[in-house]
Amino acid sequence: MTMSDDTPMKNVNHVEKHRHADLSFLEKRIGKPTIVLAGNPNVGKSILFNELSGMNVEVSNYPGTTVEIIKGHYGDYEVYDTPGIYGVSSFNDEEIVARDIILEADLVINVVDATHLERDLFLTQQLIDMGKKVVVLLNFMDEVKKHDIRIDIKKLSDFLGVEIQPVVAVKRTGFENLPDAIKRAHEGIQRDELHSLLHGMLKMVGSQAEALLVLEGDAVVSARHGVSPANERDEIYIERRNRVNYIVNQILNDTSTATRFSEKLGLWAVRPISGLLIFVLGMYLAYLFVGKFVAQDIVNFTEQELGKNLWEPWIRGRIISLLPESPWWNSILVGEFGVITMTTTYLLFLLLPLVIAFYLVLSLMEDSGYLPRLATMVDRLLSGLGLNGRAVIPLILGFGCVTSATITTRLLSSEREKTIATAILQFAIPCSAQLAVIAALLAGAGFAPMFVYTVVILAVLISIGTILNKVLKGESAPLLLDLPPMRLPRLRNVVRKTAIRTFHFMKEASGWFFVGALAVGIAQSTGALQFLERMLIPLTTHWLQLPPEAATAFIMGVVRRDFGAAGLYHMTLTPMQVTVALITITLFVPCIASLIVMMKERGLKEGLIIWIGTWVAAFAIGGLVSQIVI
Amino acid sequence: MTPPKHTIPLFSSTAGQWLKIISMPRGVLHAQFVRVGIGEGEKVRCLERLPGGTIIIQKNRQQIAIGHQLARKIIVLVLGDGEK
Numbered sequence: 001m002t003m004s005d006d007t008p009m010k011n012v013n014h015v016e017k018h019r020h021a022d023l024s025f026l027e028k029r030i031g032k033p034t035i036v037l038a039g040n041p042n043v044g045k046s047i048l049f050n051e052l053s054g055m056n057v058e059v060s061n062y063p064g065t066t067v068e069i070i071k072g073h074y075g076d077y078e079v080y081d082t083p084g085i086y087g088v089s090s091f092n093d094e095e096i097v098a099r100d101i102i103l104e105a106d107l108v109i110n111v112v113d114a115t116h117l118e119r120d121l122f123l124t125q126q127l128i129d130m131g132k133k134v135v136v137l138l139n140f141m142d143e144v145k146k147h148d149i150r151i152d153i154k155k156l157s158d159f160l161g162v163e164i165q166p167v168v169a170v171k172r173t174g175f176e177n178l179p180d181a182i183k184r185a186h187e188g189i190q191r192d193e194l195h196s197l198l199h200g201m202l203k204m205v206g207s208q209a210e211a212l213l214v215l216e217g218d219a220v221v222s223a224r225h226g227v228s229p230a231n232e233r234d235e236i237y238i239e240r241r242n243r244v245n246y247i248v249n250q251i252l253n254d255t256s257t258a259t260r261f262s263e264k265l266g267l268w269a270v271r272p273i274s275g276l277l278i279f280v281l282g283m284y285l286a287y288l289f290v291g292k293f294v295a296q297d298i299v300n301f302t303e304q305e306l307g308k309n310l311w312e313p314w315i316r317g318r319i320i321s322l323l324p325e326s327p328w329w330n331s332i333l334v335g336e337f338g339v340i341t342m343t344t345t346y347l348l349f350l351l352l353p354l355v356i357a358f359y360l361v362l363s364l365m366e367d368s369g370y371l372p373r374l375a376t377m378v379d380r381l382l383s384g385l386g387l388n389g390r391a392v393i394p395l396i397l398g399f400g401c402v403t404s405a406t407i408t409t410r411l412l413s414s415e416r417e418k419t420i421a422t423a424i425l426q427f428a429i430p431c432s433a434q435l436a437v438i439a440a441l442l443a444g445a446g447f448a449p450m451f452v453y454t455v456v457i458l459a460v461l462i463s464i465g466t467i468l469n470k471v472l473k474g475e476s477a478p479l480l481l482d483l484p485p486m487r488l489p490r491l492r493n494v495v496r497k498t499a500i501r502t503f504h505f506m507k508e509a510s511g512w513f514f515v516g517a518l519a520v521g522i523a524q525s526t527g528a529l530q531f532l533e534r535m536l537i538p539l540t541t542h543w544l545q546l547p548p549e550a551a552t553a554f555i556m557g558v559v560r561r562d563f564g565a566a567g568l569y570h571m572t573l574t575p576m577q578v579t580v581a582l583i584t585i586t587l588f589v590p591c592i593a594s595l596i597v598m599m600k601e602r603g604l605k606e607g608l609i610i611w612i613g614t615w616v617a618a619f620a621i622g623g624l625v626s627q628i629v630i
Numbered sequence: 631m632t633p634p635k636h637t638i639p640l641f642s643s644t645a646g647q648w649l650k651i652i653s654m655p656r657g658v659l660h661a662q663f664v665r666v667g668i669g670e671g672e673k674v675r676c677l678e679r680l681p682g683g684t685i686i687i688q689k690n691r692q693q694i695a696i697g698h699q700l701a702r703k704i705i706v707l708v709l710g711d712g713e714k
Contacts, residue, residue: 087665091658118667119692234656237664245667254690266693272681376695380682388697389684479697480659482666483686 035077035182036101038127039111040120041084042369042484044139044169046493048111049081051175059500067097068500075179080105086119086482088126090218092413099218103209107133107185114138114151114166117252119482121244124160128188129198129240131208134162135185141166141174147260150253159247161189170490191243194236201230212236262369262486269373269486279374286361290400294357295436299350307345315340332521343517347510351401354432356502358400362393363497367489372481379479385465386420386472387412388479394421398429403512403594404505405429406601413477420468420476422602426590426610427617428461437565438586441578449579456583456625460617509597516592520558529555543623544580545630547571553581554618558589576629584622589614636708641683641701643676648713649687649706650674659700667692673709 035052037045049057053072060069070081080101083094090096102108108127112120127134144151157164163181167174190198201211205225213221215230216237222229268274316334323329334341365371375389382391391412398405402425409421430438442450469476523529536551544550549571557564564585573581589595589611599607637652651672654660663669667689677688683698696704 086662089661091662115691118690119665122665122667233661237661238669241664241667241669267678270678270680270686270695372695376684376686377680379684379695379697380680383682383697383699389695478659478700479684479695480662480700481695483693483695485691 032076032078033106034080034104035074035107035109036080036082036105037109037111038082038098038102038123039084040086040113040116040123041482042367042487043084043111043113043120045081045084045111046496047169047172047490048109048137048167048175049079050492051169051172052178053079059503062093062097067093068504069097069101070500077107085123087123088130088213089216090220093410096220099213099221102127102130102132103207103213103221105132107135107182109135109137109182111137111139111169114140114144115147115149115485117151118245118248121160121248122240124162125188125240125244126212128160128162129190129194129236130212131187131198133185134160134188135178135181136160136162136164137169137174137178138164138166139169142168142171147254147256149256152251156247156251159189159250162186191239194239197232197236260485266369266373266483266486269370270377272377275373275377279377282365282370290354290357290361290432291436294353295432298353302349302353303345307349311349312341312345315344328525331525332518335521337517337521337524339514339517339521343513347506347513350433351513352502352506355401355404355505356498358397358404358432359498359501359505360494362397363494363501364489367487367494367497369484369486372483373486375481376479376483382465383476383479384469385424385462386469386476387417387465388477389481390479391417391421394425395429398425398431399435400432401505401594402426402429402431402590403509403597406594406597407505407508409601414474416468416472416474417476419472419602419606420465422598423464423468423610423613424461426594426598427464427587427614428457430457430586431591431594433591434565434586437569438582441565441568441582445575445578449575449582452576452579452625452629453582453586456621457586460587460621509593512596512600513593516596520592539619539623543619543626544584545626546573546577546581550581554585554588557585558592564588574630576626580622580626580630583625584618586618587614587621588618637705638708639702640676640685640687640696640704640706641698643679643685643706643708645676645678647676648673648709649676650709650713652705652707654704655700666694668694673713674706 037049039045049070049072052074057070057072060071062069067083072079082098082101085095085098088095088099088102090099110124110127112124124134124136138151138153153164153166163184163186165174165177165181197215198208198211201215202208204227205211205214210221210225214225214227215232217229217231217233219229269278312334319334319340320330323333331338333339336342362371365374371393375392377389378392379389382389393411394405394408397408405425406422409418409425412418412421442453520529533551533555536554537548540546540551540554541548550568553564553567553571556567565582568578568581568585590598595607595611598610602610640649643649651668651670651674653670654663668674668687672689674687674689676685677693678686680686683701685696685698685701687694687696
């Protein structure tokens with residue numbers, strides 16, 4: 001340890017009321033003081049947020065990110081929840097959003113995992129260094145007791161110079177003292193050296209919080225003040241780390257050496273053999289829930305009964321009675337593939353249940369601590385494709401809905417990784433709408449077709465990643481992942497996450513499904529679709545060696561991916577023709593909504609290249625397989 | 631029995647070894663390591679080495695997964711029995 005500051009230092013109050021006109025949307029609020037909840041991931045912030053704000057919350061999306069901001073009210077305060085972060089800086093979207101909210105806070109409630117003090121107190125000390133009023137909630141005190149860890153809370157409070165409240169969030173114990181702690185909240189204690197550094201910078205930027213971030217080299221905050229970012233981050237971070245380590249050494253007595261069951265489970269989850277078993281078991285359970293229960297039982301009911309039998313006839317009747325008779329309008333709006341009829345049924349009665357189910361599974365995997373371990377297990381495999389373990393999230397999500405997965409690629413750290421993941425999703429991952437039909441057709445076709453299909457699709461997936469990894473400039477970010485303890489997920493959190501994610505996906509993507517359907521409807525009415533079909537027929541019959549109607553199935557795949565595969569149902573095909581048709585349709589263009597979302601995410605040029613690439617690859621590879629096996 | 635001290639890339643460590651971190655890449659990654667409590671001079675334990683070289687290190691109750699490319703760039707000193 002290099003610390004020399006044995007005694008807590010004097011506290012100095014800073015002027016903290018400095019505001020700017022052109023900052024974030026938070027600036028638009030008037031008057032009300034804000035409490036911001038901050039903490040590392042999985043420390044129990046959400047429970048506290050629910051406790052403070054009750055049910056009356058507003059959720060919004062931070063501009064340009066998938067990060068949601070949750071706002072509630074507590075007494076005279078506005079309360080903001082922030083994404084879990086390890087420090088205030090701008091290394092990723094979550095941090096940028098958290099940083100901007102914390103900058104505007106009048107009071108920060110910092111939730112700390114008492115069993116991970118060394119990690120968590122870095123953020124605590126940084127918040128204190130920012131000059132914020134801080135209340136620390138020491139969570140998981142039950143686990144601390146259970147494992148015979150001793151924490152001298154009084155001494156910790158003296159060192160940090162802020163209020164500390166021990167709690168067990170899941171049992172809601174310790175919350176009763178929170179209102180008093182909030183009233184008593186005050187600024188904490190910084191190192192003397194940092195203090196004088198801050199004073200120098202304070203003259204140039206006005207608020208201590210921003211002065212600290214400028215010193216730590218935050219480019220965005222520096223630009224807001226027209227100063228150049230300082231180069232002190234390494235030193236400030238190391239000194240802060242040393243101080244935290246010193247404090248933890250003084251106040252913590254953790255002699256328990258017993259390995260907990262959750263730790264063992266965590267290790268089993270990353271080891272190759274046990275990890276694979278856990279993965280297969282988990283995926284099987286997920287399949288029973290998503291693939292069987294939701295995709296078949298629920299969707300059969302919602303799509304057929306609610307969609308086709310109730311909604312479509314009803315709305316068709318309404319529209320026809322309102323609009324003057326015109327075959328043109330009718331077919332585009334309320335025809336078989338009408339924008340109002342089909343797209344609504346598709347979105348609400350097919351996609352919505354599936355997306356909810358997939359996000360539910362994802363949230364469970366995340367909150368249990370399994371997801372980071374899965375990412376760790378597959379990191380080496382994915383690194384060959386130019387991705388790191390984190391990319392497992394969009395790739396898994398792709399089996400649900402490629403459109404939502406394409407949006408989720410935003411969580412990857414570099415543009416190159418986003419491009420690779422998007423390309424893999426658009427080429428080689430069949431979404432759930434297709435998957436059911438593909439599985440049914442392959443099951444009927446026998447082992448050999450299933451084998452050929454799987455090998456070819458996997459080979460394409462690996463080739464795309466490998467080639468792009470070679471061709472694209474730059475380097476992918478390596479994996480550096482904190483593995484939180486395995487914990488039983490909290491149902492309420494899982495449900496809330498699922499609801500928020502589903503809502504944002506529907507909000508962001510549904511519009512594009514309508515636009516896509518409209519485009520296809522127009523193409524159909526003008527004969528463009530039929531023209532395209534005729535163009536594809538020679539290719540389909542000669543090169544792919546499939547019946548001419550297969551071309552219709554391929555084109556319908558543009559409208560909705562499952563239509564394409566479903567169209568093959570009614571054709572008489574040999575098992576190997578089924579294989580070729582399914583390979584072609586899997587690789588072939590993604591649905592029009594995911595195309596539009598991809599262009600929005602990756603830009604017109606890149607989107608078009610990937611799109612055209614899927615046309616070429618589908619027919620080239622499908623034909624090649626056909627020439628070999630048929 | 632105390633084996634002789636030697637430095638190796640973290641990539642080459644094996645599960646169960648106690649290690650002292652000697653050097654790591656600078657920049658954003660360094661900052662991220664320091665935030666979660668891993669820095670030069672810290673003693674950590676190699677909890678697991680997965681095939682391909684993804685390493686999980688443990689410090690107190692904290693576990694951190696490190697990709698193989700990064701693990702090659704971190705130099706550690708293998709500690710003997712008495713130095714944990």
